Amino acid sequence: MSSRQRLEIWKRIETIGDIAVIGIPFDVSPQDLVPFAEQIMKDNPHVKSVWGRLRGTEGDYRLSHYVHLLGDKRSETIYRENGASFFLDFTKVFFSQTLSYEHNRIPSMVRKGEVVINMFSGYGPFSILSLLKGAGKVYSIDLNPFAYYYTLVNLELNKAYGVIPILGDAFKKIYRLEEADRIICPLPERDEEAFEVAKQKVKGKGNSFIHLFARIQVKKGEDPRKVAMQKFKGEFARIVRSVKPGLYHVVVDIRV
CATH class of the missing domain: 3.30.300.110 (Met-10+ protein-like domains)
Incomplete structure (x- = not known):
């Protein structure tokens, strides 16, 4: 080697x-x-x-x-991040330490009492940290039954009882929920579909946000952040990771 x-x-x-x-x-x-x-x-x-x-x-x-x-x-362990503890099995739920910065940044934007919807919540980091930062209620949706189970455990670990875990397809379950002040969509592979759905359930009036994780393909010399902001009319964008040459996952903050 x-x-x-x-x-x-x-x-x-x-x-x-x-x-x-x-x-x-x-x-x-x-x-x-x-x-x-x-x-x-x-x-x-x-x-x-x-x-x-x-x-x-x-x-x-x-x-x-x-x-x-x-x-x-x-493969089960307790992972500590941003002042919270998360019990998980990384072979059974989606896990990426690359997201730790966003797990702190986005919840830190939450205003006291907000209603938040986390469309693809995994083991619950965005949901639980949003509640700990001041959200009044967080709907935490995931299709994976193991993610649902670990979210239940983690809300107990962190006494985050304002988190409401929901098992099922977020693209369907979201229509049964009230409108939200903030919607988190961490599924870049289905960014356009998630954006269209989130727009229908966010309160709007210029004081609400969609945090969309997007899959952005760029040509040589193009800035993935600018491409993402132009495509989704965002006011801020940050590169989360490089997937392969010319392909990036970018988080876009979109005021609605």
Whole structure:
């Protein structure tokens, strides 16, 4: 393995509670990562398990594929972020540490007493943090039954009793809810559809927001943020991640 590959692997390590996860490069086999796992556990006694994660997600639940490398064969843990605690199994719910900045930024914009709808809520970080930042009520919708279960556990962990977990398809369930001051749509693969639905359930009048995670394809030299803001008429945009050359996930704040 080249020194470049080794450096790239060390950059891909995340810690989720007491579990370390190594992003597996395309040109490296999981077995090649065992020495890295051994070093991680040697240097970090609190780490009890090490897993490898293949790039990309699949299925309606957007799950990554993980390979156990070393230590306890356990994928449930308590992950702490932005002053809250989240119990989750990263093999059963969508998880990305890349979103930690947005998990803080968007809830920090919530005004006291707001009604918030989180359309694709996962294990509940946007929902719970929005409530802890002052929301009066948060509807937290997800299709994945494991996400629903972990949200129930996490609202108890954080005493976030104003979060209302809803199991089902957000594109359908949202029509049964009251209008919201703020709607969070963290599903870039279906950005246009989510935007059209959210517009129908946001209060509007120039004082409400849709936080849309968009999948933006750009040409060489184009700024993904500008492209996203022009497409969805946003007032702020931020690149969340680069998916591949020319393709980005961008969050757009849209005042409605």
